[in-house]
Amino acid sequence: MSELAWKTDVQLACSGDREAFSRLVRQMQNELYGMARTLLHRDEDCADAIQEAILQAYRSVRKLREPAYFRTWMFRILIHECRRIYRKQKRVSPTDAIPDRAAPDRESDLDLKDAVNRLDEPLRTLVKLHYFADLPLAQIADIMNVSEGTLKSRLHRARRQLVKWLNVSERGEIGYEC
């Protein structure tokens, strides 16, 4: 989709055009899934989050004050939903959190992912978006509505925490929570 077509569709969607809104979502579906997959374990959860993000976005798209930020705004809604489901999943039985697909990860990746999952918010989401979803800091800054400087500072904190945990873990001094 050309930039002009994208902008036109955003304008139409903001004025309530269902078809234009659908075209935008289809255009973004790879990115939406990619982002959801970095924040959630299972495809079913990703589908739930994306579905709810679509519904919420459609419901309030006409209130979007700056159409140029449609993409960022969608991501923001999706991240919010992913966090909500993530919190909910933690209340559900552990067997529900088994990934859909056979994990191709190496053991060390699993350790690292587990450690990332133990980070507090907003560090956890930041690390996942930056490293796992490969989003540049400038875009994450838009999505999370904070400055790049703040993000860099948070990343530094997150990395320091991860290094500490992983070094301790590699020495076998602590176990992981179930």
Add this chain to the structure above:
Amino acid sequence: MNAEQLETRLQNIGKREGTSVPAAVAERIELTLAALPDRSAQRRTARRRRAWAALIASAAIVGGSIAGYSAYNQEGALESPVEQAGPSSGIPIDVHSEYERLRSQLSVYELRDSIRRMSLKENSVSGAGVSDQGIHVRLGYIVNDGYALAIRYSITSDQPIKDFNLKGAVRVDGQTVGYVGQAGEDEGEYAVFRNEYTIVSSTQYEGVLSTTYYPFEGVRMQHTDFELAVSRIGTVDGEWEFDVDVRRQDPSLVIVTPQNSFDVSYGLNVSKVSMSKVSTRIDYTFKPSASRINRVFGIELEDDTGYRYGAVALRESGNGEISHASFPALNPEANSLLIRPVYWDWKINDGKGRADVKSVPAPNDPLVVPIGEDKELIVTAIERRSDRTVVRTLFPPGEAVGFSLYDVENGKVPVIDTLYGKESGMVFGPVASDAKLQIVAESFGKSTYLPELEVRVNLL
């Protein structure tokens, strides 16, 4: 490990993460997009959905049953359970194993059995409840398939309940998805929940609240926070509130039609029929004919026992997107379903008539409401109940007829529901036992069935 090594490992994980969208997720995105309401029609939809069934007249069943097998989550069948009329000359059909055939039959039996067990006669409520004002409310099963909901309840009271009915709101994940009781349509409160109940005694009531489709406002997660807030029972105001975690139950029987090369400028293509314990959902694409000024297309659903599931207006498909029509749960006695496309040519003032209700009509002594010169509406019963007024009717075949109920002194009586199953008619709000009633019937033109587009779905 130092920070540099960590950076490398984190980046490597990112590179290994694939982002191609799995088919199941892509399908859900498409389903979500297809279910988005057209804003211009959004407010009209609830009224139209209710009125539609009453406006379309009944007509003879066309076509014979076709033997076949039902498929369970399969992309085809040896002999397709679905026969779709239309211009396509050859439909390629995959071979379906005996194992799958038996399994699908088992699924039909299990689904029928589950639905039977949900009936008021078969099902009792036990467990904790909420009490207020001397009235005790307990909830039984809550079944949510993501689009439809059914809630079993039981109410007992210390004193007889006068004018039994319920008023309340149903919320899913914090959003109100519908109301129970009389609709306050002016405030945007649509009573999308049907309330079927039996009066065991003056102090005991058993019932089911249900809806075949809760619209866009609802969310469809695997787990939902379900809330029922009842604010009035009979004439008693109070607070009976429930907050329960409900797991979604997906349709247990899905019949997928064979893939075909259906590519016409006009037609209905049913791609899937999904049956859960609380709804029957039809996925379709639809392209209306070129001449469609003032024409509304819809589908009616009925089964081989004559049970009618109602009618739903069709949505035109853009870019091949799939739309959905939601109907009540399968009648457990059904062996096949018939999807009947129909269109209705809207004509304002095609004929109007009124008749005062001077005596209680009966099938052998009906009230005849003349509509114009050559049409009439036959009213076979009017039941005045404490919470509703039920008007049973016969419609002139091939005519689109709507009717309203008036309390002569107090004005138009609000519509609550339409009858379905083996009955035809409308449900209105309650009226006083001595209220003078009048029925105003109006013809909106012809309704025309499209037998060439009919789809029969065999379940066994």
